[in-house]
Amino acid sequence: MTRIAVIGGDGIGPEVTAEARKVLDVALPGYEATEYDLGASRYHATGETLPDSVLDELDGHDAILLGAVGDPSVPPGVLERGLLLRLRFAFDQYVNLRPSRLWPGTSGPLADVKPGEIDFVVVREGVEGLYAGAGGSLHKGSSAEIATEESLNTRYGTERVIRDAFERASRRDRRHVTCVHKANVLVHAGDLWRRTFAEVAADYPDVDTDYQHVDAAAMFLVNRPQSFDVIVTDNLFGDILTDIAAAVTGGIGLAASGCVNPDGAHPSMFEPVHGSAPDIAGQGVADPIAAILSVSLLLENLGHNEAATAVGTAVGDELSGRTPGLPLSTSDIGDRVATRVSDIL
Numbered sequence: 001m002t003r004i005a006v007i008g009g010d011g012i013g014p015e016v017t018a019e020a021r022k023v024l025d026v027a028l029p030g031y032e033a034t035e036y037d038l039g040a041s042r043y044h045a046t047g048e049t050l051p052d053s054v055l056d057e058l059d060g061h062d063a064i065l066l067g068a069v070g071d072p073s074v075p076p077g078v079l080e081r082g083l084l085l086r087l088r089f090a091f092d093q094y095v096n097l098r099p100s101r102l103w104p105g106t107s108g109p110l111a112d113v114k115p116g117e118i119d120f121v122v123v124r125e126g127v128e129g130l131y132a133g134a135g136g137s138l139h140k141g142s143s144a145e146i147a148t149e150e151s152l153n154t155r156y157g158t159e160r161v162i163r164d165a166f167e168r169a170s171r172r173d174r175r176h177v178t179c180v181h182k183a184n185v186l187v188h189a190g191d192l193w194r195r196t197f198a199e200v201a202a203d204y205p206d207v208d209t210d211y212q213h214v215d216a217a218a219m220f221l222v223n224r225p226q227s228f229d230v231i232v233t234d235n236l237f238g239d240i241l242t243d244i245a246a247a248v249t250g251g252i253g254l255a256a257s258g259c260v261n262p263d264g265a266h267p268s269m270f271e272p273v274h275g276s277a278p279d280i281a282g283q284g285v286a287d288p289i290a291a292i293l294s295v296s297l298l299l300e301n302l303g304h305n306e307a308a309t310a311v312g313t314a315v316g317d318e319l320s321g322r323t324p325g326l327p328l329s330t331s332d333i334g335d336r337v338a339t340r341v342s343d344i345l
């Protein structure tokens with residue numbers, strides 16, 4: 001039986017996760033779900049972010065479905081580093097997968113881009129770079145304060161994520177990978193990335209390649225997002241570029257992601273790109289589509305391709321088939337997509 005760990009988290013996290021569960025119930029009947037109470041309330045009650053015993057339990061699951069963590073009542077970084085990043089690192093989720101599509105029935109802010117024209121995926125390195133936690137500070141609070149934050153890049157880590165991007169590209173229609181870095185200034189890490197990219201590319205003669213500096217890529221994501229197929233990049237660049245990608249494809253409420261351990265040694269984790277949105281929490285207005293699309297990624301990762309496709313199709317039908325002006329709550333949207341999935345399957 002498939003065992004899914006569910007971490008609703010904070011703010012709108014539990015609201016959108018409940019809707020994702022409705023869809024999962026229909027798409028993967030009979031799975032076993034275990035809810036984990038992690039996030040701000042657990043931290044306030046016990047001081048814990050992610051106890052070792054819970055980490056061990058999570059490791060016994062086939063996948064993790066996560067809502068979002070973070071709350072204004074908790075100092076910045078405590079939950080993000082102590083829970084979210086700890087999970088990504090402990091479970092070696094080195095592929096941070098972020099697909100971007102401009103769905104039929106939706107509109108983005110770009111006047112000359114039509115639905116269906118944007119369809120790319122960002123493969124962001126997930127466990128190295130500037131997020132590796134290498135740094136420290138000295139003389140804190142004084143005028144002599146020093147703070148460092150180092151970017152760690154290994155040949156091993158760079159090669160495996162680039163290889164994953166090529167594998168994905170070789171299964172897609174356009175078969176194109178763009179490597180994004182800042183090799184003109186970050187000459188050490190950039191050189192490692194570019195050399196590794198060229199060497200891996202030699203193993204995939206059917207896949208076209210190019211390289212862009214991250215600042216140029218940020219511009220091209222806005223003025224010609226149609227040109228991208230697969231983008232592979234480091235942790236920080238990928239974090240920033242995928243928010244731009246979400247913005248040009250109709251907003252953060254639609255953007256799904258997977259923190260994937262492709263080796264299957266530990267569970268992969270699926271979550272919306274957005275955070276806990278404390279400004280709209282508890283109002284029933286959060287869009288659950290990003291969380292629902294994360295379920296589609298989860299199903300694909302576990303090899304349930306038919307169910308994964310059904311969820312994607314149901315979301316597409318829902319977005320293109322809505323009556324304009326009809327107010328829909330978070331749970332209305334979950335109900336409607338779940339019904340569509342059950343009609344398809």
Ligand code: NAI
Nearest residue numbers: 068069070071252253273274275276277278279280286287
């Ligand atoms: P956010 O993504 O939570 O919200 C940004 C804006 O987008 C807000 O105006 C919010 O109302 C809106 N929004 C987000 N998701 C939405 C949805 N599904 N439907 C409709 N509107 C939506 O980012 P913010 O405000 O920077 O962060 C809030 C908290 O979330 C912070 O504590 C942050 O650290 C945390 N966070 C957690 C993440 C995670 O758990 N993976 C990712 C990003 C932020």
Ligand code: MG
Nearest residue numbers: 239240243273
């Ligand atoms: Mg981010």
